[in-house]
Amino acid sequence: MLKITFIQPDGSEQVVETEPGVTLMESAKMNDVPGIEAECGGACACATCHVYVDEAWREKTGTPSQMEEDMLDFAFDVREASRLSCQIKLTPEHDGLIVRVPAKQF
Secondary structure (H helix, E strand, O other), rough: EEEEEOOOOOOOOEEEEEEEOOEHHHHHOOOOOOOOOOOOOOOOOOOOOOEEHHHHHHHHHHOOOOHHHHOOOOOOOOOEEEEEEHHHHHOOOOOOOEEEEOOOOO
């Protein structure tokens, strides 16, 4: 099992356990993480699963595809660390991943 930490805008943390092979968004939804709406169900057709990847984890989560970058144009308060959680497939290397949830998704 992987442990993933979601940090809310108020600083509260939720550590979830998940299996490798699911996306970060799926893990958030399965564990009822507030603020991850995922209205399109993970099809990279909205920006409601937007997160900020902790700086120490950016290399391991990779860079956004062109399609993801296009969808991030619709996200609120996009930053260098912005990613759509539906586009991060979790692997054993992601054990301990830390992400922050934006104040709002749209």
